[in-house]
Each structure stands twice: as C-alpha cells, then as structure tokens.
Amino acid sequence: MLTPYAPTVWCWSVVRHAIIDERRRQRRLRRETTASDAYNMQLNSLIATQDFSNAEMRMFLATLPAYERNVLYLIYIFGYSQREISKRLGIPHQQVSRLHKKAIQTLREK
CATH class of the missing domain: 1.10.10.10 (Winged helix-like DNA-binding domain superfamily/Winged helix DNA-binding domain)
Known part of the structure; x- marks a missing residue:
C-alpha cells in the first residue's frame, strides 16, 4: 500500500538521480577535455619536431x-x-x- 508521502519520495529520488547524473557528466567531460588537450599538445610537439x-x-x-x-x-x-x-x-x-x-x-x- 502506498503512503501519502510516496509521490514526494519519488520526486526527491528523481531529482537526486538527475543531480548525480549531471555531476558524473561534468566529471567525464573534464576528464575527456583534459585527455584531449594533453593528446593535442603531444601531437603538436611531435609535429613540431x-x-x-x-x-x-x-x-x-x-x-x-x-x-x-x-x-x-x-x-x-x-x-x-x-x-x-x-x-x-x-x-x-x-x-x-x-x-x-x-x-x-x-x-x-x-
């Protein structure tokens, strides 16, 4: 049986998961950008030589x-x-x- 608070709990759960997903996406983007920048610097130095x-x-x-x-x-x-x-x-x-x-x-x- 559902309690009167079930919709509220569900909403909080959805918001919590959305925040976690956004933080993971930002962390992944930072890692990818850092790796991409490092790779481009390495490639440019190889090309320069x-x-x-x-x-x-x-x-x-x-x-x-x-x-x-x-x-x-x-x-x-x-x-x-x-x-x-x-x-x-x-x-x-x-x-x-x-x-x-x-x-x-x-x-x-x-």
Missing part, C-alpha cells in the same frame, strides 16, 4: 581544418592506422575515414 622540407606542402596542410590535418599527420607521418587514430581521438572509425578522404580531396582541389 618533424622536418618538413617541402614548404609548399606545409602551406597546403596549414589550410586544412585541425582535425583533418591531424588525421593526415597521424596516417602519413606517424604511420598510425585509421583504427588506431579512432581510438586515440575517441571518434568512430568511419569518421576518421571520412576526415581522411575529405582532407585528400581538399588537397587535390588545391
């Missing part, structure tokens, strides 16, 4: 959006597979494939 002798190629790569440029660097300079890149960037393999194809197409058009 590479010797690109072709200035024209550097200029073309600089015109690409950051994600497409990073995918090209990871594939062609560091030798990662698309699956490895998807794990490192935390995005689906299909998206890595699309970014790769789009970057190559953009470079071909220039």
